[in-house]
Amino acid sequence: MPKAAVIGAGTMGHGIAELFAIAGYEVALVDVAEEYLKRALQNVEWSLKKFAEKGQIKEDVQTILSRIKPVVNDVCRAVGGVEVMVEAVVEDIEVKKKVFSEADRCAPPNAILATNTSSLPITEIAEAVKPERRPLVVGMHFFNPPPLMPLVEIIKGKYTSDETVKKVAEYAARLGKQTVVVNKDVPGFIVNRILARVNEAACWMVARGEATIQEVDSALIYKAGLPMGAFILMDFTGIDVVCFIGDAMLKRGFKSHPCPLIVEKCQQKKFGVKSGEGFYKYPAPGKFQWPEVPKSAGDRIDVSYLLAPAVNEAAYLLRDGIATREDIDKAVKLGLNWPKGPLELADEIGIDAVVKTLEEWRQKTGYEEYEPDPLLREMAAKGKLGKKTGEGFYTYVKAEEKKLETLIVRYEPGIAWIILNRPERLNAISPKMVEELWKVLDEIEQLDYDKVRVVVITGTGRAFSAGADVTAFMGATPITIFKTSRKLQMLFERIESLDRPVICGLNGYTLGGGLELAMSCDFRIAAETAELGQPEINLGFIPGAGGTQRLPRLIGRDRAKELIFTGDRIPAREAERLGLVNKVVPADKLEQELRSFANKLAEKPPLALAMAKYAINFGLEAPQWVGMMLEAAQFGILFSTEDVVEGVSSFLQKKKPQFKGR
Ligand code: COA
Numbered sequence: 017m018p019k020a021a022v023i024g025a026g027t028m029g030h031g032i033a034e035l036f037a038i039a040g041y042e043v044a045l046v047d048v049a050e051e052y053l054k055r056a057l058q059n060v061e062w063s064l065k066k067f068a069e070k071g072q073i074k075e076d077v078q079t080i081l082s083r084i085k086p087v088v089n090d091v092c093r094a095v096g097g098v099e100v101m102v103e104a105v106v107e108d109i110e111v112k113k114k115v116f117s118e119a120d121r122c123a124p125p126n127a128i129l130a131t132n133t134s135s136l137p138i139t140e141i142a143e144a145v146k147p148e149r150r151p152l153v154v155g156m157h158f159f160n161p162p163p164l165m166p167l168v169e170i171i172k173g174k175y176t177s178d179e180t181v182k183k184v185a186e187y188a189a190r191l192g193k194q195t196v197v198v199n200k201d202v203p204g205f206i207v208n209r210i211l212a213r214v215n216e217a218a219c220w221m222v223a224r225g226e227a228t229i230q231e232v233d234s235a236l237i238y239k240a241g242l243p244m245g246a247f248i249l250m251d252f253t254g255i256d257v258v259c260f261i262g263d264a265m266l267k268r269g270f271k272s273h274p275c276p277l278i279v280e281k282c283q284q285k286k287f288g289v290k291s292g293e294g295f296y297k298y299p300a301p302g303k304f305q306w307p308e309v310p311k312s313a314g315d316r317i318d319v320s321y322l323l324a325p326a327v328n329e330a331a332y333l334l335r336d337g338i339a340t341r342e343d344i345d346k347a348v349k350l351g352l353n354w355p356k357g358p359l360e361l362a363d364e365i366g367i368d369a370v371v372k373t374l375e376e377w378r379q380k381t382g383y384e385e386y387e388p389d390p391l392l393r394e395m396a397a398k399g400k401l402g403k404k405t406g407e408g409f410y411t412y413v414k415a416e417e418k419k420l421e422t423l424i425v426r427y428e429p430g431i432a433w434i435i436l437n438r439p440e441r442l443n444a445i446s447p448k449m450v451e452e453l454w455k456v457l458d459e460i461e462q463l464d465y466d467k468v469r470v471v472v473i474t475g476t477g478r479a480f481s482a483g484a485d486v487t488a489f490m491g492a493t494p495i496t497i498f499k500t501s502r503k504l505q506m507l508f509e510r511i512e513s514l515d516r517p518v519i520c521g522l523n524g525y526t527l528g529g530g531l532e533l534a535m536s537c538d539f540r541i542a543a544e545t546a547e548l549g550q551p552e553i554n555l556g557f558i559p560g561a562g563g564t565q566r567l568p569r570l571i572g573r574d575r576a577k578e579l580i581f582t583g584d585r586i587p588a589r590e591a592e593r594l595g596l597v598n599k600v601v602p603a604d605k606l607e608q609e610l611r612s613f614a615n616k617l618a619e620k621p622p623l624a625l626a627m628a629k630y631a632i633n634f635g636l637e638a639p640q641w642v643g644m645m646l647e648a649a650q651f652g653i654l655f656s657t658e659d660v661v662e663g664v665s666s667f668l669q670k671k672k673p674q675f676k677g678r
Contacts, residue, residue, distance in 0.1 A: 024047060031161050034163050035163060037081070046086075116141055120146055125148070128152050128187075154176045155169070158193075170188070194602070206338075212329075215249075232322065234311060235317035235318075251295055255295075273385070289303070330348075359410070447500075472611075478524040484528060520533070528550060624657075
């Protein structure tokens with residue numbers, strides 16, 4: 017059994033140990049006293065039971081729990097034979113250094129030593145170990161609570177090797193986490209720096225008398241779409257923690273001016289939910305209740321004013337090479353649950369508007385941290401203003417979009433996107449969705465190849481589709497179910513016979529009818545986080561929209577039976593191994609990957625693609641010699657097209673062909 021060690025059994029430590037145990041590691045969990053370890057194990061057991069109730073762990077609670085070995089105050093013993101250690105002790109550099117030097121002495125020479133610090137320098141911690149080990153010391157910053165929060169920030173110190181970063185990303189993936197890489201050891205990394213800017217902006221607005229706490233929180237929730245307002249979130253996490261992290265960041269050179277309202281709360285020990293009062297009052301210490309924040313309160317607040325300092329910070333992180341554009345946005349979306357990242361928001365607000373707002377901040381406060389980042393100024397000067405000009409931090413393709421009841425249909429040059437859009441029902445396929453899909457497919461087939469050459473089907477939210485809408489099955493008669501089944505089958509056959517390639521982008525759960533839809537597409541590209549399955553058996557029935565036929569054709573009879581008989585969900589990687597999906601990509605790269613594959617196909621001769629699709633899809637269902645005849649006939653037909661002339665003559669002239677679909 018692979019071994020890991022977690023040092024420190026507090027909130028973070030025991031959560032991290034739980035993750036390793038779930039992933040099949042034997043974990044030594046260290047703390048200074050027996051009683052802390054006992055409590056930690058109780059907490060882990062409680063959390064595992066919750067996972068078990070939701071069917072989110074495969075083994076039983078005690079089996080997993082038994083893999084955690086409590087060790088009292090002996091780092092040396094704990095790290096014997098481990099692949100990796102994660103330290104999560106108090107945020108005190110001396111204590112951390114002691115842990116690392118002891119671990120260095122006793123851990124195998126190739127073991128990775130990671131710290132979960134949120135405020136201390138990785139480089140300094142690394143200096144507590146022998147020079148040979150320093151490349152193996154890295155930051156692995158989990159979010160609270162580790163079992164539930166999907167993000168890990170991987171931080172490179174001065175000595176950390178790329179190999180170590182790669183390995184830590186693999187460990188994090190095994191623990192079910194997504195990662196971002198922070199290339200330089202800056203205080204606060206990505207998430208805490210961005211959050212600090214929002215908290216400061218919110219607080220200064222109130223401190224200057226420009227708005228009330230409710231007004232600011234309301235604007236952040238209802239206008240910016242954040243899950244919590246800045247003040248509610250500070251109350252929730254603990255204002256003492258906000259002060260502590262803020263101080264630590266400030267000491268290490270983060271340019272900021274602590275806002276008096278926050279400092280005051282810390283001095284008064286009004287820490288938020290934990291003490292029963294912070295910016296809001298709560299029924300009792302430790303008892304959270306949503307404070308009253310009316311939607312209308314934020315009406316007059318300009319959220320871009322609140323968000324501009326966070327955008328400025330994000331621009332700095334990008335310009336200085338601390339993180340990539342994608343990682344900055346991903347970190348904020350996963351770490352803070354924002355619907356969009358700060359750079360995506362900047363493109364929506366407009367870079368010119370952000371610069372103007374920051375100048376206003378700078379002028380009002382006199383503080384250097386609000387000086388617009390040179391990158392923002394450069395973009396503004398070059399007219400890269402975001403969505404409105406088609407280019408900002410990201411580039412935007414001109415798209416024409418329409419919203420139906422259950423679908424979003426977006427036409428980009430060459431590509432039609434059909435986006436299943438019932439996220440609150442995990443995109444379950446309702447009769448209305450079936451009707452709309454038919455209509456849209458018909459509409460697309462009528463369109464000229466100049467407009468659409470490839471179709472992409474994907475979903476909004478957590479699912480591609482969790483299956484046929486089971487609520488439509490209630491009270492139905494066998495004959496209506498038969499008809500429903502046929503209707504879905506025919507819809508999926510329609511996709512197989514559509515005259516252009518259809519790519520399915522599996523962004524999340526792809527279950528039951530969702531998988532049957534996906535299997536009728538010509539290609540399936542899945543996000544790493546997607547899960548696939550035919551769970552019908554668990555409801556007492558069987559796949560009824562082609563699952564029993566297409567699945568065995570794709571992955572073989574007996575593998576298909578295994579999936580259909582057990583109803584198990586399998587992760588995207590396993591589906592890739594089985595040949596059920598063509599490719600698996602990180603979740604935040606899915607759209608980009610779909611677009612780039614679709615664009616590649618869009619350059620090919622459309623009629624030849626259609627003929628190839630027919631020869632394969634129909635030919636395979638016939639005896640081979642019938643299929644051969646079909647192939648020959650279609651091969652022949654193509655010699656009536658202009659595209660063949662274009663293809664062959666371009667080849668002879670050594671130039672790139674421009675196919676027209678004629
Ligand atoms: N039909 C109708 N509604 C569905 C659905 C389906 N196939 N799948 C999910 N939903 C609904 C849920 O009922 C829930 O609605 P609610 O908020 O009103 O309770 C909502 O979508 C969110 O799903 P939920 O179950 O709360 O999410 P989860 O993350 O806990 O679990 C799944 C996700 C996919 C594991 C779970 O929803 C599931 O097992 N769905 C059914 C899959 C299935 O059997 N498909 C085959 C049907 S033929």
